[in-house]
Amino acid sequence: MARWLTAPPSILSITLACSALVAQAPASKPSLQAQEDAIIKLYRKGAKPRQPSPKGRLSAEEQNTIRRFKEAKPSVVYISALTDEVNQYTGDVMRVPAGTGTGWVWDDKGHVVTNLHVVSVEKDGLIDGAAEVRVTLADGKTYQARMIGWSLAYDTAVLQVFAPLPDLKPLPIGTSKDLEVGQGVLAIGNPWGLDHTLSVGVVSALDRTLPMEFNTNMTGVIQTDAAINPGNSGGPLLDTTGRVIGMNGYIPASTGASVGIGFAIPIDTLNRIVPLLIARGPLVRPRMGFDALVDVQAHMLGVDRGVVVNRVDAGSPAALAGLRGLTYDAKQQVTGLGDVIMAVDGHRTATYGELVAYLEQAEPTSGKVVLDVVRGGAMVKVTLNLDTGRI
Structure with a gap:
């Protein structure tokens, strides 16, 4: 049987009829924009506020956060x-x-x-x-x-x-010695001038060492992912019972804003020094006359413990005592290790911050300190006659 190569007669007649209808259709069909305008006009009618859905019950965690704030x-x-x-x-x-x-x-x-x-x-x-x-x-x-x-x-x-x-209502304080990574925290502050802003997060890490200005390091620092931005500095970091466990103040310098990494001074440190500041005014740290490497820099030189002396100021107590710093070539590349301070007056010092803290708090009455120093693989003692003065 031959296959149809053209439409059957019945189909052909229908096709012709439809073609005639199309030819007679009006040319004034509404444009797409006109159809959209009609829909907009239709749906404008009866506009009114929506009925709020019933408020759900806040979780116990949310209720606690609200109460503590x-x-x-x-x-x-x-x-x-x-x-x-x-x-x-x-x-x-x-x-x-x-x-x-x-x-x-x-x-x-x-x-x-x-x-x-x-x-x-x-x-x-x-x-x-x-x-x-x-x-x-x-x-x-x-x-x-x-x-x-x-x-x-x-x-x-x-x-x-x-x-x-x-x-002026005091905030209750806690302790930072028993903090756990993962426990919840609340940060309250004034980021970007927005007063009394709350952010929440967790303790991300403990015992961080943070390089500070003027060649000091702060130890035991708390790391948190609670948002900390410029303006949060000095604000309290609370645990979920509302106790202060730290004081917020630092974010990575290259960011300028929160990236989920912020740092706080532990409350145990504050509870030790704030009474001294109230009772005696500014802490006076005797001048030693040298700066030191931060932990990361020291580790790059293969030193895992102790304070690596970097540069010694000419004519300073450190220079007069014979303290030795790193040696550098013309391209400022380290060519030799100098002294590594292991203790001051018998107190072990793992970081420069600990050394400074000892001098701020111990206030050596003799005006001298004895440093235990590793020099060329041997342990030697170096006596510094301190130059006291206001920081």
Whole structure:
């Protein structure tokens, strides 16, 4: 049987009829835009607010977070530091903002704790207090404050706030010695000037060593993934019971904003030095006259323990005592290891920060310290006559 090579007669007639209808169709069919306009007009009618769905029950964890934030908020303050600058054209002295940060109430006597870098300025390589410090409480009231004590090695400052004492509620403190990686934490601060911002996270790591300014290292630092941004410095890091376990203050320098890595000074460190700052004012660290490598740099040279002396200042106590630093070639490549300090006055020092901390806290009464130093594979003792002075 032959196959159809053209449409059957019945199909052909239908096709012709349809063609005629198409030819007679009107040319004024609504455009796509007109159809869309009609739909928009139709759906504009009857617009009204939606009915909210019933609120679900908050989890126990959420309820606890909310409660701890409400309890802590009145004890967290907004700090504004101002400095004096001279107008280069008129010679007038102007008081201008130097920075903002966070602080928290330490006790019932009006003392507020924060980071030193929040309330200080660097001039000619030296740290000096801001010309004026203002503290704003959670109720929006602003009061004058004065920095009464500080420690460069711990980047910590204590303010006396001249506000009614009943308005200053101390935060409860915990301990950092029993912290566990993975436990929940809350950070409260004023990031980017946004007051009383809460972020949550966990303890990401413990016992970090953090390089600080002026060749100091801070040990025992808490690492957290709770968001910490500029303005959070000096704010409390709380555990889930609402106790302060650290003071936030640092993020990786290259980022400038939170990347899930932030650092806090442990509360056990603060609980040791804050009373000293309140009682005696600024801690005075005698000048030694050398700087040291941070841990990572020391490890690259094969040194796993001790303080690696880097450069010794000419005429300094370290130089007069014969302390030896690294040797460098013309391209500033290390060609030889100098002294590695293992102990000061019999106290083992694993880092430069520990050495500085000892000098800040021990206050050697004789004006001298004895360093146990590894030099050329042998242990020798080096006596430094300290040059005391304000940091």
